[in-house]
Amino acid sequence: MPAPIEDYALLSDCRTGALVSRDGSIDWLCLPRFDSPSLFGALLGEQEHGCWSLRPADDAATSQRHYVSDTFILVTRWETSEGVAEVHELLPLHPSRTDVVRRIVGISGRVEFVTELRLHFDYARRLPWVRQVGTASEPALLAIAGPEAVIVRGVRLVARDHRHRGAVAVSAGELRDLVLSWFPSHEHPRRPLDVDESLASTRSWWQEWAAGTRHEGPHRDEVVRSLLVLRALTNRDTGGIVAAATTSLPEQFGGSRNWDYRFVWLRDAALTLEALIAHGFLDEAHHWRRWLLRAVAGEPSEVQIMYGIAGERDLPEREMPSLPGYEGSAPVRIGNGAVDQYQGDVIGEVMVALEAARMAGLEEGDFSWPLQRALIDEVVGSLDRPDNGIWEIRGEPRWFTHSRVMMWAAVDRGVRAVREHGLTGDAERWERTRDDLRREIDERGVHADGYFVQHYGSDEVDASLLVLPQVGYCAPDDPRMLRTVTQIERTLISDGFVLRYRTETGIDGLAGGEHPFLACSFWLVEQYAATGRTADARELMARLTALANDLGLLSEEYDVAGRRQVGNTPQALSHLSLIRAADALGGHRGRAADRC
Known part of the structure; x- marks a missing residue:
């Protein structure tokens, strides 16, 4: 056991x-x-x-x-x-x-x-x-x-x-x-092995790396440990950043929501990159950008949402009956079938992260900006495709509001790269596309009651909507955003923490349910902090950081009733979201500070 x-x-x-x-x-x-x-x-x-x-x-x-x-x-x-x-x-x-x-x-x-x-x-x-x-x-x-x-x-x-x-x-x-x-x-x-030398050199390496941390604000110890986790999940040879160290730790004990997270999701890696850049680790940004150039090299239409640690593309999902699963949670899966999904938000996350690197002083190379131009054109050419969304639903593709906003963000960063940084590109065409996307989202992604919806035509909300102010689509105190937060508090709060979405709607095409998703609760801390709900932000942050184990590690989800961590561990998304929430409590808005 x-x-x-x-x-x-x-x-x-x-x-x-x-x-x-x-x-x-x-x-x-x-x-x-x-x-x-x-x-x-x-x-x-x-x-x-x-x-x-x-x-x-x-x-x-x-x-x-x-x-x-x-x-x-x-x-x-x-x-x-x-x-x-x-x-x-x-x-x-x-x-x-x-x-x-x-x-x-x-x-x-x-x-x-x-x-x-x-x-x-x-x-x-x-x-x-x-x-x-x-x-x-x-x-x-x-x-x-x-x-x-x-x-x-x-x-x-x-x-x-x-x-x-x-x-x-x-x-x-x-x-x-x-x-x-x-x-x-x-x-x-x-x-x-020379154990004495290995102990001394390994200790020095980690401590010298951590000494480069820049952080002004609360929760410094938690931020430093979380940054160390992100570095621990980053391959020092290739630059690939895995989403977690494990496979198939369940989202529901005894259930089948068991996934392999030992790969490099462009989304998670881009978000990790932003957290590292914000705290002074520009070398890691340069290393990951080189990984990206190698991984996605080729036809832009063939870009995947995830890759192997060295940029491998073939990650077929299969079941592994030789392992019965954590506490009987079966099947154990190796590989990940989401590799074949279309997720419209991914390129937006990459473009936002690469803009953060550019603004931090990382110069564009001979191939980095041409790659980004190609990615933007791929977004523009995919506007008529519904997608599987940030949560990788295995049901019918939808027009997810979060995905459409991230497509908007991808094109927006292209426009800004030309207008503000003097790079080459068809900024006028991209501006038209960006503005058309905004009109579409404002019309189809907002409920009659004035809140953003999970997907077009839905009455539901989704925790991913908390990201909209983070990428500058709207201000945190936009009335539509405030109403969205109210809906999230009313329908997605479970035992004081935030669910990704209501699984009982059947939208994800999977049986069973799941527990509150830690990253989503950290996103709510960030939203509270940005709108002056400081006491709420601090109280939720205190409860979230208390969920870490005695070594400061967080998994993907948390079972409040059972007082147990749930899901793959340690989870990059949980730790990078903790970092962002701590920054927000310190008054830093990060990537969206001048984008609304």
């Missing part, structure tokens, strides 16, 4: 991530990238689907944990009746190898640890061939499964029923290092 979602810590080397439970079990790890097949898959099943536990032999041991300041080095302090010891865990940032380090540090007395390793490669579909390759003084276990292999050093592991167990004891001042190293099976095993 996996732990509650909020009980997991993230380790990251900016290529992949491991999820470690409070009990000291690594229950999720895909090597060498976030989107690789899992080595440890117990998160989506049971221990038999792969995990690596390390904890005191004393079942009564208690623990506390924290990250080393501004890093993803996890320290778990264990207290037993015989002593105190710590486990320091990390994925070292190394240019050419992937390792998991678990250092045991004796603090006082004597503590015996037990470890159990269950290696199940390829989403628990493949048991490896395993053999001892070390010596009595330097034990090592080698496991090979097809193209992949790992070597585990630091403790002698004895096989029993497809699991390997070992024990190690430390006294005050003693260290024991357990290290798992991944490598392609056709190569030689990696040399033993």
Whole structure:
């Protein structure tokens, strides 16, 4: 049985991530990238689907944990009746190898640890061939499964029923290092890792990066941790930014709304880019823009809403019956069928983010602006297409108001690039298109009662409408926006937090429901702050930040009744929305400040 979602810590080397439970079990790890097949898959099943536990032999041991300041080095302090010891865990940032380090540090007395390793490669579909390759003084276990292999050093592991167990004891001042190293099976095993050097260099890298944060306003600790999460989800080789570290953590426990988020959504990545730019990280903007140029290179009409971490296009969705799902939430899905959807808002998000980069001082290259011109022309050529919307509905495409506004934003940023930044483009034609879109939205996207609607012809509202002031379509205090907020408060607030939309309308074509979506509630904080509802904004922000786990991590949704995090974790959209909400509470309107 996996732990509650909020009980997991993230380790990251900016290529992949491991999820470690409070009990000291690594229950999720895909090597060498976030989107690789899992080595440890117990998160989506049971221990038999792969995990690596390390904890005191004393079942009564208690623990506390924290990250080393501004890093993803996890320290778990264990207290037993015989002593105190710590486990320091990390994925070292190394240019050419992937390792998991678990250092045991004796603090006082004597503590015996037990470890159990269950290696199940390829989403628990493949048991490896395993053999001892070390010596009595330097034990090592080698496991090979097809193209992949790992070597585990630091403790002698004895096989029993497809699991390997070992024990190690430390006294005050003693260290024991357990290290798992991944490598392609056709190569030689990696040399033993210099753990001291890896700890020092990894700590310095994270702390030096975090030291570049610019933030003036409340919730600084939460903002810095959220920025670190966004960096942890950004591949340091390619620049691709994944939406979350996991797949198939459910939106409803026991339900089928289980999706693979280990890919680069243009929307989520663009929003992440804006958050990073707003806090001083322009190098990341440059890196992601290069990723974008490579990923979408080719015919503009073939632009996808999402790509693989290196820009891969083929991301077919399939079910993985080898993993039974988190608490039985099936099916587990690998890949994402939304890759084939048309979502009209995506290019608008990209254009808004690239304008933010341009305004922050990132110069346009030989290909970056021509690409943006091509994207704008693709928007103009798609005006007569309904879409699947920001929430990737699997029902009938609609004329979603949010999508139409983001198409307006895409063309608007093109006009401004020419008029305000001196770039080349058919600004007159784009202006006509932009103004026609506004007239259409104002006519068809507004209810007779004066509020914006989820889609043309609907009486419903949608939390995505809270984004309209953020991109400058209207002022936060526009009467239509205020009425929209009233409707959202009346129909989409559940237990004090915001739902994306009412699932019972059947618009998404899926069975079951879901819990409040954290990003949407942070959007409401931003809206409250922008319209002078400061007390409401602060109160909602306080309740939202309290939902993070003890390490400051947020998943996608929250089950208020069960007091549990829900959905894939840690979720980039939740964290970047937290950052925006904190900025709004500090009086910063960001990208829409001069656009209304």
